[in-house]
Amino acid sequence: MNSKTTDKAAKHEMSNASAEHYSYIDYEHDFKSDSKIRKAAFEMAHNIREFEINLYWKRAAYFWTFISATLAGHALIETRTFDSQGILALLLACT
Secondary structure: OOHHHHHHHHHHHHHHOOOOOOOHHHHHHHHHHOHHHHHHHHHHHHHHHHHHHHHHHHHHHHHHHHHHHHHHHHHHHHHOOOOOHHHHHHHHHHO
16 A cells, blocks of 8 residues: 555545544644644634624624613603602612
8 A cells, every 4th residue: 555545544444533532643643734724623612702792782782682672761760750660760760
């Protein structure tokens, strides 16, 4: 067998190996030797990070909307007179 056939067989064997049998040295060798793997890992990490940032902004927008609505309700209660003003204030404070 030539070295190319042996390399292909070794890579195929590594790809079928479980995580328990894939050592750090194997990982380091494969990661450093193959630029396609590095590029794919970078792109995956980048996509995950973009997803996390997107979720952060969605969550922040949700909370700012909730806080704004609560503040507007509080301002409405303080500027006008209602029969149940104390109960409404307590309700807003609890939210």
